[in-house]
Amino acid sequence: MKLTGAQILVKMIKAQGVDTIFGYPGGATIDIHDEIVRHNDLRHILVRHEQGAVHAADGYARAHKTTGVALVTSGPGATNTVTGIASAHADSIPMVVFCGQVPTGLIGNDAFQEVDIVGITRPCTKHNYLVKDPDKLAATIQEAFYIARSGRPGPVLVDLPKDILQTQIDFQMPEETHLRSYKPNYTPNKKQIAKVVQMVKDARRPVIFAGGGVISSCASEEITRLAQMARIPVTTSLMGLGAFPGTDPLWLGMLGMHGTFRANMSIGHCDLIIAVGVRFDDRVTGNIAKFAPHASIIQIDIDPTSIHKNIPVQCPIVGDCKTTLEHILALMEKQTPAQLTVERDPWLAQIDQWKQTTPLKYDQQADVIKPQFVVEKLWEITKGQAIITTEVGQNQMWAAQYYHFDRPNHFITSGGLGVMGFGLPAAIGAKAACPDKLVVDVAGDGSIQMNIQELMTAVENCLDVKIVILNNRFLGMVRQWQEFFYNKAYACTNIENAPDFIKLAEAYGATGFRCTDPACVEDTLRKGLDTPGTVIMDFVVEREESVYPMVPAGGALTEMLLV
Amino acid sequence: METSRYLLSILVDDEPGVLSRIAGLFSGRGFNIDSLNVATTDDPDVSRITMATTCDAQVIEQIKKQLHKLINVITVNDLTEKKYVERQLALVKVHAKPEKRAEILRIVDIFRCRVVDVGHAHYTVEISGDSGKHQAFLSLLKPMGIIEIASTGAIALAREMGK
Numbered sequence: 001m002k003l004t005g006a007q008i009l010v011k012m013i014k015a016q017g018v019d020t021i022f023g024y025p026g027g028a029t030i031d032i033h034d035e036i037v038r039h040n041d042l043r044h045i046l047v048r049h050e051q052g053a054v055h056a057a058d059g060y061a062r063a064h065k066t067t068g069v070a071l072v073t074s075g076p077g078a079t080n081t082v083t084g085i086a087s088a089h090a091d092s093i094p095m096v097v098f099c100g101q102v103p104t105g106l107i108g109n110d111a112f113q114e115v116d117i118v119g120i121t122r123p124c125t126k127h128n129y130l131v132k133d134p135d136k137l138a139a140t141i142q143e144a145f146y147i148a149r150s151g152r153p154g155p156v157l158v159d160l161p162k163d164i165l166q167t168q169i170d171f172q173m174p175e176e177t178h179l180r181s182y183k184p185n186y187t188p189n190k191k192q193i194a195k196v197v198q199m200v201k202d203a204r205r206p207v208i209f210a211g212g213g214v215i216s217s218c219a220s221e222e223i224t225r226l227a228q229m230a231r232i233p234v235t236t237s238l239m240g241l242g243a244f245p246g247t248d249p250l251w252l253g254m255l256g257m258h259g260t261f262r263a264n265m266s267i268g269h270c271d272l273i274i275a276v277g278v279r280f281d282d283r284v285t286g287n288i289a290k291f292a293p294h295a296s297i298i299q300i301d302i303d304p305t306s307i308h309k310n311i312p313v314q315c316p317i318v319g320d321c322k323t324t325l326e327h328i329l330a331l332m333e334k335q336t337p338a339q340l341t342v343e344r345d346p347w348l349a350q351i352d353q354w355k356q357t358t359p360l361k362y363d364q365q366a367d368v369i370k371p372q373f374v375v376e377k378l379w380e381i382t383k384g385q386a387i388i389t390t391e392v393g394q395n396q397m398w399a400a401q402y403y404h405f406d407r408p409n410h411f412i413t414s415g416g417l418g419v420m421g422f423g424l425p426a427a428i429g430a431k432a433a434c435p436d437k438l439v440v441d442v443a444g445d446g447s448i449q450m451n452i453q454e455l456m457t458a459v460e461n462c463l464d465v466k467i468v469i470l471n472n473r474f475l476g477m478v479r480q481w482q483e484f485f486y487n488k489a490y491a492c493t494n495i496e497n498a499p500d501f502i503k504l505a506e507a508y509g510a511t512g513f514r515c516t517d518p519a520c521v522e523d524t525l526r527k528g529l530d531t532p533g534t535v536i537m538d539f540v541v542e543r544e545e546s547v548y549p550m551v552p553a554g555g556a557l558t559e560m561l562l563v
Numbered sequence: 564m565e566t567s568r569y570l571l572s573i574l575v576d577d578e579p580g581v582l583s584r585i586a587g588l589f590s591g592r593g594f595n596i597d598s599l600n601v602a603t604t605d606d607p608d609v610s611r612i613t614m615a616t617t618c619d620a621q622v623i624e625q626i627k628k629q630l631h632k633l634i635n636v637i638t639v640n641d642l643t644e645k646k647y648v649e650r651q652l653a654l655v656k657v658h659a660k661p662e663k664r665a666e667i668l669r670i671v672d673i674f675r676c677r678v679v680d681v682g683h684a685h686y687t688v689e690i691s692g693d694s695g696k697h698q699a700f701l702s703l704l705k706p707m708g709i710i711e712i713a714s715t716g717a718i719a720l721a722r723e724m725g726k
Contacts, residue, residue: 122584123591127634147634181576181637305628
């Protein structure tokens with residue numbers, strides 16, 4: 001069967017089970033787009049900026065537990081994807097990005113819209129390819145998906161020269177991908193499993209610390225069973241929110257720079273950390289030298305480079321989080337409950353005392369809306385059922401703190417790279433993946449302007465997302481640092497000169513509501529969530545509200561600034 | 564932490580961009596490369612990279628893991644942990660005044676080197692050996708006036724059966 005490269009590409013994408021791609025055409029991808037529209041079973045969502053395509057693919061991948069796909073043209077189309085690729089790389093999100101490229105004969109000649117995107121993205125992809133031989137196209141696409149979704153997932157980029165897309169060749173379905181140089185290890189070492197169980201039995205003040213790896217390996221059920229079986233309190237990183245029910249009594253809240261008092265104190269006083277699918281990012285550890293000074297650490301991760309990278313651990317286990325936890329649970333079930341929970345009561349009582357004395361708190365008065373209040377009301381009204389995406393900064397932290405996530409894959413945020421402008425396109429991707437779910441982007445007035453053009457994508461494709469803007473007319477997180485550490489010199493963070501978000505929504509064919517009165521927050525939320533279509537809810541909030549607690553950069557976790 | 568020299572023998576897919584991935588990994592993560600040598604092996608699809616680096620024990624562990632994480636890297640062998648033979652090749656062009664020629668040739672003889680080019684006022688000497696031998700040889704030649712040197716990085720194989 002003779003097929004063009006573009007036909008092979010579409011055939012192979014579909015063979016991977018993909019039904020939705022986010023893209024933006026250009027000279028180098030005309031052949032692909034021309035082919036895609038002939039396939040009713042492959043939906044192409046036209047974004048309004050290539051960065052939006054990649055974030056949308058990211059949101060789609062997380063909400064759907066699948067691989068996201070983006071398709072862009074050469075040159076600027078390709079460079080516009082870099083931020084989104086780097087974000088997916090930092091958060092280990094499975095994704096394949098296809099870029100058009102100038103014809104092979106022109107590569108290296110500084111041709112129009114030519115850029116060495118393979119060179120540019122080498123450090124921020126899991127792997128990348130330039131296809132120079134049409135006979136290798138099909139196998140390369142299959143390999144790209146295999147690499148993106150196996151082991152520690154990540155983004156893979158495939159660069160596709162225009163002549164490769166136009167050449168007709170005999171197509172054969174490639175054989176199953178087998179790479180001699182890439183064999184992720186999913187199964188943990190048995191001896192280490194026995195050691196884990198012994199360490200749990202020996203511990204008096206254990207803590208489970210779960211991260212994004214638990215979400216990506218679908219291990220939240222196992223984490224929950226582990227916690228309940230041995231009565232171990234659980235904290236998570238930002239990426240791990242939802243891995244353990246946010247309403248469970250063993251829940252400590254998030255860890256780190258803006259973690260809860262009791263989570264940070266627990267790490268400071270525990271004698272055992274069971275770290276699962278985490279990489280001990282600096283935002284989580286604070287000062288490494290003062291991190292968990294009394295604790296032995298068990299670290300479970302599929303990526304060996306995550307282990308011993310920042311923190312020395314006593315019991316490293318390389319393996320898939322879910323598989324490893326299953327092994328641990330199987331061995332724990334052979335122990336008596338009393339063996340697994342020695343002297344647990346005093347530890348849990350201590351944690352409860354921290355919770356009672358220093359909970360997350362804010363003071364909602366009658367005059368000005370507190371941003372935390374908006375998020376907490378959103379949680380109440382949606383009964384914690386919505387998929388929440390965020391932008392980056394204070395909005396992200398308040399969403400993390402006050403929307404008490406009970407289940408995985410419902411919190412979608414740019415955790416590692418921290419990309420402003422992530423939330424709206426990610427929400428569009430999540431909505432495309434889960435059309436029956438309510439999807440809400442918790443945004444700031446700064447971040448929302450970074451990919452605001454994607455409102456058109458949402459409206460055009462009837463991907464109804466609800467946008468909650470916590471509008472403080474500041475770049476709030478930087479302002480907070482300026483308040484705490486720079487004598488309140490608010491350099492370049494005042495963004496009072498903003499568009500009218502209601503009119504902006506209307507201009508794009510969406511609906512907008514503004515709310516300035518604390519008494520109307522609930523009504524506005526209900527009205528906004530009940531209004532069909534894409535809706536912006538613009539909450540004019542306290543200008544100089546800060547996120548608490550806060551561990552100053554480089555400080556110990558237990559040395560928090562509190563309200 | 565204490566630093567020392569490590570010698571890594573890395574087998575990689577012989578594909579465009581592989582060296583760039585490895586070099587980028589080192590520069591991006593702030594690892595140090597002392598020397599680097601790349602050539603194909605008996606398998607035309609596989610190249611061997613021999614790399615010397617100076618760092619502490621924690622960093623070498625990360626280097627090895629990060630190298631192994633690259634998709635095109637097949638094996639990473641830390642020769643420092645085992646017995647191995649190491650060689651590097653250098654061409655040394657040295658001033659050879661008539662009154663010094665005999666001495667240079669004696670040194671060349673002692674070190675089992677070879678003179679590969681002779682001019683009216685210079686010799687070019689080929690030396691092969693480990694880095695210790697190179698250093699000793701160069702220190703003896705230095706007083707004669709070394710004109711220029713071209714040297715490979717270290718190459719090495721483990722003293723054991725198998726790859």
